[in-house]
Amino acid sequence: MSTLSRRTFLKLPLAAALLASCRRQGPPFREADFVLPARSAMGLFPAADYSVDLSDVIFRGLTVLEVNVRGLSVLLKPNMVEYEAGHAINTHPLVVAGAADALRRAGAREVIVGEGPGHRRDIEYLLTATGLFDHLRESRIRFVDLNHDEVREVPLRSWFTGMQSMALPTSLLRADMIVTMPKLKTHHWAGMTCSMKNLFGVVPGAVYGWPKNLLHVKGIDASILDLTATVRPHLTIVDAIVGMEGDGPIMGRPRTLGFLAMGTDLPAVDATCARVIGLDPKKIVYLDAAGHFLGNTDPGKIDQRGENPTRYRTTFDLIDARKNMRLES
Amino acid sequence: MADRDPAPHLVDDLRRRLRDAAGPDGGWSYYPGQASRLEPTAWALIALSAVDHAFAETQRAQLPAFLTGPIQTGDLLADAGSAGPNYAWNGLTLLALTALQVSDDAPVRSRVVSALLKAKGIQLTSADPTVMRQNNQLQAWSWIAGTFSWAEPTAWCLLALKKAGARSGDAATRIADAEAVLIDRVCHPGGWNYGNSAVFTQDLRPYVPTSALALLSMQDRRDHPAVASSLQWLEANATTERSAMALGLAAVCLHVFNRPVDAVLAALAEQDAKTKFLDNAHLAAIALYALTTREHGARAFTV
Numbered sequence: 001m002s003t004l005s006r007r008t009f010l011k012l013p014l015a016a017a018l019l020a021s022c023r024r025q026g027p028p029f030r031e032a033d034f035v036l037p038a039r040s041a042m043g044l045f046p047a048a049d050y051s052v053d054l055s056d057v058i059f060r061g062l063t064v065l066e067v068n069v070r071g072l073s074v075l076l077k078p079n080m081v082e083y084e085a086g087h088a089i090n091t092h093p094l095v096v097a098g099a100a101d102a103l104r105r106a107g108a109r110e111v112i113v114g115e116g117p118g119h120r121r122d123i124e125y126l127l128t129a130t131g132l133f134d135h136l137r138e139s140r141i142r143f144v145d146l147n148h149d150e151v152r153e154v155p156l157r158s159w160f161t162g163m164q165s166m167a168l169p170t171s172l173l174r175a176d177m178i179v180t181m182p183k184l185k186t187h188h189w190a191g192m193t194c195s196m197k198n199l200f201g202v203v204p205g206a207v208y209g210w211p212k213n214l215l216h217v218k219g220i221d222a223s224i225l226d227l228t229a230t231v232r233p234h235l236t237i238v239d240a241i242v243g244m245e246g247d248g249p250i251m252g253r254p255r256t257l258g259f260l261a262m263g264t265d266l267p268a269v270d271a272t273c274a275r276v277i278g279l280d281p282k283k284i285v286y287l288d289a290a291g292h293f294l295g296n297t298d299p300g301k302i303d304q305r306g307e308n309p310t311r312y313r314t315t316f317d318l319i320d321a322r323k324n325m326r327l328e329s
Numbered sequence: 330m331a332d333r334d335p336a337p338h339l340v341d342d343l344r345r346r347l348r349d350a351a352g353p354d355g356g357w358s359y360y361p362g363q364a365s366r367l368e369p370t371a372w373a374l375i376a377l378s379a380v381d382h383a384f385a386e387t388q389r390a391q392l393p394a395f396l397t398g399p400i401q402t403g404d405l406l407a408d409a410g411s412a413g414p415n416y417a418w419n420g421l422t423l424l425a426l427t428a429l430q431v432s433d434d435a436p437v438r439s440r441v442v443s444a445l446l447k448a449k450g451i452q453l454t455s456a457d458p459t460v461m462r463q464n465n466q467l468q469a470w471s472w473i474a475g476t477f478s479w480a481e482p483t484a485w486c487l488l489a490l491k492k493a494g495a496r497s498g499d500a501a502t503r504i505a506d507a508e509a510v511l512i513d514r515v516c517h518p519g520g521w522n523y524g525n526s527a528v529f530t531q532d533l534r535p536y537v538p539t540s541a542l543a544l545l546s547m548q549d550r551r552d553h554p555a556v557a558s559s560l561q562w563l564e565a566n567a568t569t570e571r572s573a574m575a576l577g578l579a580a581v582c583l584h585v586f587n588r589p590v591d592a593v594l595a596a597l598a599e600q601d602a603k604t605k606f607l608d609n610a611h612l613a614a615i616a617l618y619a620l621t622t623r624e625h626g627a628r629a630f631t632v
Contacts, residue, residue, distance in 0.1 A: 084534070119523050121481075122538055124572035124600075124607055133603060148359040148366075148609070151410040167410050188529055206359070206368065207411045209472020209479060210523045217451075217476050251531045319529055321460075 027293070029158035029229060034293040041065055042263030042272060043305035044312065047241050054098025054260070055105070058237060061262040062106050064305045067235055070107035075144070075175035076100060077233070079182045079198045080115045081249060083129035088242045088254035091183045093132040095239045095260070099181060100141050114171055116146030116201045119250075121210045123147065144171040147205035158229035160222035160289070161215075166230070167207045178233040180266065184273050185244035186252055186316055190220050191284040191325045193249050194273050195236035195266040199227040221286040228266060228294055236269050237262050243277065245316035257312055267295030268302045275299070275327060278315035283325040339598055343617040344380060347373055350610040355393030357610045364409045365395045367418035371425035372614035378429055379618055379625040389429045396422065397437055404444035406437075416448050416470045420485035427492050428629035438493075445470075445486050446499045449506075450478030462527040469503075469510035479524035480514055480539050483507050488546035491632045511543050512555045519558030520566075535559075537566060537575040541582035545630050548585055564588055568596045573604040573612040577619035584622045585631050594620060 043064055045057050062069070076099055078091035100111045113136060120126055123145045127133035136143050149169035156166055172178065182198035190197055200223070203212045215223035238261035246252035257276070263269040267290040271281035281287045281297045291297030318325065350357055350373070356365025357373040370393065378385035396406065405414035406422060419441050426438045433439065450471035469483035487507040490500055516526045520535025521543045527533060540563050547556045567579040576597035580590045597619055604612050618629075 082534075120536065122536070122570065122572050122574045124604060124609075124612060125570045125575055128571045128603060133606075137606065143607075145359070145607070145609070148611070150358070150360075150363040151408075153410060153412060165412070167412060206366065207408065207415065207473075209415070209417070209476065209482065211479070213471065213476040213479065214473065247529055247531055251528075251533075321529070 028160050029293060031293075033157055034229070036293065036296060037265060039301050039303055040263065040265035040268040040296040041303040041305055042261065042265065042269045044259045044261050044272070044276075044307045044309055046258060046307055047260050048258050050092050050094045050241060054095055055101035057260055058099050058102035058262070059105055061237070061260065061306070062102060065262060065264065067106075067264065069103050069177060071109050072176040073110040073174070074103050074108045074112070074177045074179060075172060076103075076111060076113045076179050076181055077146075077198065077201060078113065078115055078132075079193070079201065080117050080126050080130060080132070082117075082119055083126055084250075086254075087250075088183065088185075088244045089250055090130050091181050091239045092241065093130055093135045095237070095241070096132060096181060097135040097139055097141075099179065099237050100139060103179075108177075112142045112144055112171070112175075114144035114146045114149070114169070114202075116149075116169070116203065116205055118200050118205070118212050119210060121147060121205055144169070146172060146202055149204065151204050151207055154230065156226050156230045157232075158226050158293075160225045161218035163218060163226065166226075167204055168202060168231070169204055172202050172231065177235065178231060179235045179237060180233040181237050181239065183243065184238050184240040184257065184261070184277065185248035186246060186277075186318055186322070187249050188247055188319050188322065190224065190286065191322050192270070192274055192277070192279055192287075194238060194270040195233070196224050196228045196270055196286060196290065199224065199231055199233070202227065202231060221289070224286040225289055225294070228290065233266060235262070235264050236266050238269060238273060240273065240276075240312075243316070245277070245318070247319050253317070255314075255316060257314070259307065259312055265295040267291055267297045271297035272299070272302060272304075272309055276309050276312050276314065278313075278327050279325050280327040336598060339601060340380075340617065340620055343601075343613050343620065344377070346605075347377060347610060347613050347617060350613070352395075354395045356395035357614075359609050359611050361608060365393075366408045367406055367415070367422050369609075369611035369614065370395060371418065371421040372611050372618070374425040375428045375629045376614040376618040379629060380621050385429055389431060392429075392431065392437065404440040405448070406441065413474055415472055415482075416445065417472055417482035417485045419445055420470070420482065420487075420489040423489040424485070424492055424629060427489070433493075442490070442493060442495055445490065446495070446503055448474070449503075451475060453477060460529060461525060463525065464513050467506065467510045467513055469507040478510050480511065480521045480543055481523065483510050484539070484542045484546040487511070488542075488630070488632070491546070491549065492630075508547065508550060511547060512553065515555040515559060519555070519560070519562035521559070535562060537563065537570040538578045541575075541578035544582050545585060549632050551586070560586055560588070567593045571596065571600055571603075573597065573600060573616040576600060577615035580619040580622055581627050581630055584627050590622065594622075
């Protein structure tokens with residue numbers, strides 16, 4: 001177990017900047033609410049392309065990571081932002097369909113898919129254009145439009161943004177298990193978008209608008225931390241079969257990686273993915289802070305299952321403004 | 330191309346679906362079984378009153394309790410569960426009240442007009458042109474208090490104020506400011522997305538529904554080059570985004586600008602199987618209104 005004193009927290013330069021903005025005494029969360037695990041297991045599972053039996057890959061991942069979903073109501077939260085033919089913007093619908101199938105096979109009582117795109121409010125268009133609509137209908141998977149779902153104001157479990165509460169979709173709050181399913185991409189503001197940044201999509205646009213500007217005004221890094229601390233997804237399944245480099249999360253170029261990353265500790269998975277694409281987790285502000293209360297980012301505390309990350313190690317292209325986030329070799 | 334009416338059975342089906350979706354408080358939710366919300370309620374009122382005069386008279390005589398109940402967030406209406414009002418939905422609600430011919434001095438209407446004139450997005454420091462090509466000092470309407478001005482809330486509030494006939498004094502200033510924001514944010518080929526035309530020197534793509542809505546709010550400025558290029562873009566791309574929202578708003582907009590709409594209406598009718606699967610009252614209302622545009626002339630959106 002590791003807790004964080006205010007003094008320790010303020011020694012962290014990036015996190016200190018976040019703290020300064022929230023003007024609170026002590027770390028901006030109740031320390032007793034967050035206990036870092038001694039070790040975190042995560043896995044990279046090969047999938048050369050989307051023609052692979054992804055249900056099988058994910059089912060194997062659930063088994064290897066000992067994730068028990070029996071009897072649970074599971075909400076899958078893919079990343080669906082925009083549609084542009086030939087681009088790798090969104091979590092591939094076959095990964096979503098594969099996850100739904102694997103979770104059902106593993107005994108989940110119910111699997112639903114929920115997303116609330118941050119730029120495009122037209123969910124019918126996005127579902128149709130991305131092809132997810134056909135998979136949902138074919139597999140009889142219920143879809144929840146998180147932008148327009150009923151909402152409930154809930155207290156935040158950390159206060160990096162300075163906010164005390166936020167309206168969140170009731171379907172999200174009711175789920176027994178939340179699975180964040182991001183696409184691994186560079187991000188022109190945050191450096192990288194993966195399991196944690198994907199949670200911007202749970203913020204209801206019908207309340208906060210498009211883009212979800214409140215999160216930008218309050219600080220992207222701070223918002224990522226507060227959302228992750230509050231929503232606390234139970235599992236992440238990262239679509240890193242084809243990722244995005246350069247000017248992500250929308251205008252970048254597709255880059256084949258060939259794996260799915262899975263784990264129950266989001267910072268551990270995101271930190272590993274960052275290193276794989278040549279980014280330093282300590283230079284990604286939200287990930288650096290997350291490593292002190294939300295999960296393990298130190299590779300010495302992460303047990304790798306499946307493939308060794310060095311197999312996929314590469315260097316993603318970055319826009320000039322984010323090149324300072326590169327991992328030094 | 331000759332005008333053709335969409336399949337009448339589809340219009341009847343949409344009308345029935347929308348009527349059946351009304352909540353006990355007289356409002357509409359986005360999805361079945363949920364609490365009434367402003368956006369689907371306003372759209373349902375606009376769509377049903379356009380095709381059913383008796384319905385319009387009934388609603389005018391007694392507005393849904395949901396719209397006339399106590400307002401706890403100043404003078405603007407707010408959805409249940411929201412911390413504060415959403416300016417866009419208040420603009421849309423004002424448009425619905427105008428469509429129902431609710432009197433100018435009705436309390437809900439006068440309060441919303443007055444409050445919308447006071448509400449505005451925040452100013453940000455000037456954008457670095459290599460990061461964003463836009464003027465961050467301009468202020469129109471944000472979605473919620475304390476945030477920046479964006480295309481859709483600006484378009485809803487601008488159109489609602491123009492349609493409500495609020496054009497003098499403060500209204501004239503706000504209308505001019507809002508038009509300046511939309512002109513500033515127009516995308517390179519014409520049209521609008523959520524409200525950034527370029528980020529990190531990359532031009533961003535316009536969206537069909539936002540473009541249609543922004544054009545409707547600028548319909549009395551059709552000589553402006555930004556409006557002309559956006560209309561041209563919309564005509565060329567109106568059927569490229571398949572959804573009730575995109576096709577419906579495009580059809581209404583093109584009708585208001587006296588452009589052909591047959592292909593858009595045909596695509597909208599074809600899309601209904603998918604729209605129906607989502608079971609969203611807001612989308613059903615847009616589809617109903619658009620498919621009956623020739624019947625009612627899109628008067629609710631015509632300035």
